[in-house]
Amino acid sequence: MTKVVLIYGTGSGNTERVAIGIIEGIEAAGAEAILKKYDGEFVDLSDADAVLVGSPTYNTKPMPFINHIFDGKQGDQFDGKVGAAFGSFGRDGKAVQIITEKMKEHSMDVIDPGMAVFTRPNGEKLEMCRKFGESIVGKIKGL
Numbered sequence: 001m002t003k004v005v006l007i008y009g010t011g012s013g014n015t016e017r018v019a020i021g022i023i024e025g026i027e028a029a030g031a032e033a034i035l036k037k038y039d040g041e042f043v044d045l046s047d048a049d050a051v052l053v054g055s056p057t058y059n060t061k062p063m064p065f066i067n068h069i070f071d072g073k074q075g076d077q078f079d080g081k082v083g084a085a086f087g088s089f090g091r092d093g094k095a096v097q098i099i100t101e102k103m104k105e106h107s108m109d110v111i112d113p114g115m116a117v118f119t120r121p122n123g124e125k126l127e128m129c130r131k132f133g134e135s136i137v138g139k140i141k142g143l
């Protein structure tokens with residue numbers, strides 16, 4: 001089964017809500033989604049078809065764990081996979097762009113732009129997250 005792993009961080013839960021919307025889309029498209037709030041432990045991505053990385057923007061940057069996962073041993077696991085960034089923001093929303101660039105540095109097949117959502121997604125914004133999840137599965141399957 002097609003498998004998508006989502007690794008994320010959040011301060012107040014909004015980015016988690018973005019992740020949940022994306023997962024609903026992934027599952028609706030018939031793929032498996034694994035949600036992993038990053039806790040510093042190594043995440044095995046060897047059997048993942050795509051990896052999504054999410055962070056809110058704080059002070060024009062993603063959360064510090066982003067540097068940790070891309071620059072360390074974890075970073076080698078991203079190479080060559082389908083990838084996309086997501087996150088919630090309140091002003092400029094730079095985190096999603098920064099994560100997208102890091103994914104390109106790791107030769108990922110990146111969906112650009114990623115899914116940046118103003119504050120907490122619901123209604124129409126949540127539906128956009130679902131569609132984004134579906135589009136990821138479409139990309140993996142070459143649709």
Ligand SMILES: Cc1cc2nc3c(=O)[nH]c(=O)nc-3n(C[C@H](O)[C@H](O)[C@H](O)COP(=O)(O)O)c2cc1C
Nearest residue numbers: 010011012013014015056059060089090091092093
């Ligand atoms: C201290 C602080 C700094 C922030 N800095 C930014 C920023 O530079 N750019 C931005 O777009 N949003 C900024 N925000 C807004 C957050 O990105 C926004 O509240 C987001 O929904 C938080 O997502 P989370 O619930 O996943 O942590 C800031 C919020 C706080 C509390």
